[in-house]
Amino acid sequence: MVLLICGMIFLYGLVVLFVIVFEGCVVFVKDLSVPEVVKRVLSELGYDSLYPPQSDAVEAGVLDGGNLVLAIPTASGKTLIAELCMVKSVLNGGKAVYLVPLRALASEKFEDFAKWEGLGIRVGLSTGDFDSSGSELGRFDILVCTNEKADSLLRHHADWISKISVIVADEVHLINSVDRGPTLEVVLARLRQVNPSAQIIALSATISNGHQLAEWLGAKLVLSDWRPVILKEGVFYNEVISYSDGSSHIVPLIDPEFSICLSIDTIKGRGQALIFDSTRRNAVSIARRLSSILSSYLNKGERRALNGVAQEILRGGEVTQISKQLASCIEGGVAFHHAGLNYGQRKIVEEHFKKNLIKVVCATPTLAAGVNLPARRVVIRNYRRYDSNFGYRLIPVLEYKQMAGRAGRPKYDIEGEAVLIAKSAGEENLLREMYIEGAPETIESKLASESFLRTQVLATIASGYASDRVGIMNFLGKTFYAYQFGSDFIEIILEGILTFLFSEGMIESRENVLVATLFGKRVSELYIDPMSAVLIRDGLKLKAEQTTDVGYLHLISSTPNMPRLYLGRKDYKELGFFADEHKFELRANPPNEYDDPSDYEWFLSELKMTYLLERWINEVLEDQIISQFNVGSGDILRFVETADWLLYATYEIAKLLKIKEELPYIQRLRLRLNYGVKDELLELVKLAGVGRIRGRRLFDAGLKTIHDLATVEVEELSKIPTIGKELAKKIKKQVRDITENNTDTDAPILTNGQTSLTDFK
Ligand SMILES: Nc1ncnc2c1ncn2[C@@H]1O[C@H](COP(=O)(O)OP(=O)(O)OP(=O)(O)O)[C@@H](O)[C@H]1O
Ligand SMILES: [Mg+2]
Incomplete structure (x- = not known):
């Protein structure tokens, strides 16, 4: 077996070398014009x-x-x-800065670049905390960051x-994406404005208009269809995969679900498979079903190891329906992976898939x-995706x-x-023509949206990148949008945006020079939509009859920076009651249900998010929130992070407006949000290893303060459910440090953008 594998690797090496030489452009590492240490x-x-491309x-x-677009x-x-x-x-x-669209990719690249640290190169990673000057990041030589982080640093x-x-x-190529494209485009244009001499390297998937990107960036273009590993593309129909190279492969139909048959077939050939489905629900249900079939292909050692991974999932935070399902799938050698999983769960799945255990x-x-994953076969289960505006659409x-x-x-x-x-x-032919033989689309800028440009125009003025209309247009004229479509449309939008920013007191004109007011400058630094800032400011000034959690949670949920939750049929009634119950606490006037039905519906979806956050800070179990709101742990985490950021912004705006009396309340609410606890637990959760679940257990056992913990014996402490001996000792040590050094504070200290969602940190 070993000999066979060695033989295959040798043959593969020969083939690659042959292809490289045949292509006629082999560059050896030893000949590269880089320092010897790098070689x-x-x-x-x-x-x-090097590979040919x-x-x-x-x-x-x-x-x-030289600048380069590598497509x-x-x-x-x-x-x-x-x-x-x-x-x-x-x-x-x-x-150097290395910009990526997603946090997960940022951490993969960061880990990958660690190989250069031996040369004394300091590699850093930065993805959160948007209101930070970032001066401390200056110590890194290579900084990996998300496009959003880069945007905030530039401000x-x-x-x-x-x-x-x-x-x-x-x-x-994600310039093409409505969500992520505009920021990327502006960051690139801005970085070039600040550093005209910096080298730009744009890495792209194969696209049809790479030449446009290259011309926009003043770069050379390298195109190729070469791939180091052969990727056979095929369509499965009627028990057979027909590949584009003319070959075929029969797959036994052992289950009515074809993706399961295709996966088991891969496992039998000692490979690993990755199934893509557009919905979370399908991804989970296929994983569950496949797990019960696949487990019989596992050996004893694998089963034992997988059991360990499943335990790791269950130990990594609150046990929920999702974590139980995931753990049980993993025992059978299968996992699901979607944005509803929390970061830790996703990491565990990726890690053990890479180790060939999952x-x-x-x-x-x-x-x-x-990302780099060991999938020998990728199954793309559906090529249509539901879009709430357009119904089912074909994926690009x-x-x-x-x-x-x-x-x-x-x-x-x-x-x-x-x-x-x-x-x-018929479908088989369609799929072949459309996807396997089809050329990838051209990418198009999605910059010209008023809400996005509003934020960017304010940032341009507030950060001193331009001080009049001409300057702003000069900058916007350097975007990929202007390159592709000209500046006329942007100019029209710009007029409306400037009027808005003037009337809301974010900018003013001093002797024909546009400058940001204090408010405008702070809004830009806080990295929130100016519209959100206006809502928050007005909400703070409006003063509800009572200051309550719901009032503030609704205020931030009503901003365009907070995601919306879809309304289900039963939501209308329940949220109607919720609205009635809390109407005097709101910091905005609710629309009338009959006069403005669509505004009212919008309002209810804001209330749904409010309700979710309210449940969270009142210690409702993650699992209950998951089933009540049909979300995943990862979603809760994201909502809490966004809410925290907006509450931080609310705090800062209140400070600016000198509404001092509200500050302590907002600060405590922020802490509660971060930990998902009632006010009475804030003292306990400051201890490492104590989160909302363990904090509650301690509190209910009568250990309500640091002082109480100082008087209890380790033995007794360790008997409290979920604590145990190890943690009891750790808690006692922290309590000693606090009491002896007198470093006790009212509540845990927060850095902006930091959350502590689970007991497992
Ligand atoms: N010259 C080389 N010789 C051997 N391995 C290489 C060479 N260049 C890259 N690799 C390996 O190829 C793999 C894929 O590289 P990389 O992740 O950069 O691909 P990519 O082009 O960015 O793909 P994607 O479009 O999916 O992001 C990595 O594991 C990398 O270590
Ligand atoms: Mg890549």
Whole structure:
């Protein structure tokens, strides 16, 4: 067996070398124009030569500082080119930023770049805390951050930004995305404005208009369809996968669910599979069903190890319906993965999938961007997605290619395959023509939205990047939108935005120079939509009859920065009661149900979020919130994070408006939100290892304060459910430190953007 594997790897090596030489552009690591130490790191990692598209990038002058758009297939090694440029520049005294669209990808890249730390290069990661000057980040040579974080840093004018010598934008095709595109585009335009001499490297999936991106960025373009690992693409229909290369493979129908048959077939060939479905519910139900079938293919050792992973899931926070389901699936060698899982759960799934312990992962497309996973076969279960505005829509080719591209990654496999599922011969042809043979779409800027530009225009003025209409238009004229569609439309929107900012007191004109008022400047730094700031300001001034949690939670839930929850049929009645019960606490006048039915519906969805947050701070179990609101733990975490950020903004705006009497209330509410506890637990949850669940257990056992804990014996403490000996000792030590050093404070201390959602930290 070992011999066979060695033989296959050798053969694969030969094939790759043949292809490289045949393509005629092999660049060896030893010949690269980078310092010797860099070559040494690469050789130690087993990199001898560059892949052909990487070699093309070098030929295009990327190592000499030229701008580059690298629009090449998945798994073709785009990151390495960026790394070489960053490291070369840093060793010459420069500084690099690596921009990514998602936090998960940021941490993967951060871990990956640790390989350069041996050369004295300091790599940093920054994804949260939007109201920070970021001056402390100046100590890093390579900073990995999300586009949003970069946007916020640019508003704070950290001095090191002007020292950036290399800017890398990963997954730059996401300029096409309504949610993520505009920020990325503005960050790139802004960084170029601040650092015109910095090198720009844009890494993109294969797209049809890479030349436009390249022209916009003043960059050379490298295109290729080369992939280091063969990716066979096929359609499964009638027991057979028919691949585009003409080959086929029969898959036994052991279950009515085809994705299950395709996964078991992969397992039998000792591979791992990744199933993509557009809905969370399907991802979970397929995982559950597959788990009961797959478990019989596991050996004793694997079962034992998987049991350990399942326990890890259950120990990692509050036990919920979701964590129980996930743990039980994992025992059978299968996991599901979607945004409803919390960060810890997702990490565990990814880690053990990479270790080949979890054999199949059923995921929503959140897992499709840029990550390296060991999937030999990717099954794309559906190619239609529900959109609340347009009904069912076909997914773009670009997205199909991203999902397909998770299969066959060089680190893990020597061949990969992506399979679509058809239910008729006609559908089989359609899928082949549309996705396998279809060209990826062109990408188009989504910048011209008033709400997005409102934020950016204020930021441009507040951070001193422009001081009149011409300056603003000059900047907006440098965006990809203006490159693609011209500036006329932006100019029209700009008039409305400036009027809004003037009338809301965020900007003023002093001798024909536009400047931000104190309020405007703070709003820009707080990184919230100016519209949110207006609602918060007016809500603070309005003064409800009583100051209550619901009043503030509704105030922040009514801002455009807070996501909306969909209303189910039964919600109308329940939320109607909730509205009646709390009407005197609200800091905004509710719309009339009969005069403005659509505004009222909007109001109810704000109330639904309010209600969810209210349940959370009153210690309702995560599991109950999950079933009552049809959300996942990961969603709760995200809502709480956003609410925390908006409450922080509320606090800061109240400070600015000198509404001092409200400050302590807002601060305590923020703490309660962070920990998900009632006021009476705030003293206990400041202890590491004590969260909402353990805090409540301690409180109910009569240990209500630090003082109470100081008087109890370790033995007794350890008997309280969920505490145990280890934690009891840890708690006692902390209590001693607090009482002896007299460092006791009323409540736990918060850094902005930090949350402590579980007992497990
Ligand atoms: N020259 C090389 N020799 C050997 N392995 C390489 C080489 N270049 C990159 N790799 C490996 O190839 C894998 C894929 O690289 P990378 O993640 O950069 O792909 P990518 O092009 O960014 O793909 P995606 O579009 O999916 O993000 C990584 O595991 C990387 O270590
Ligand atoms: Mg990548």
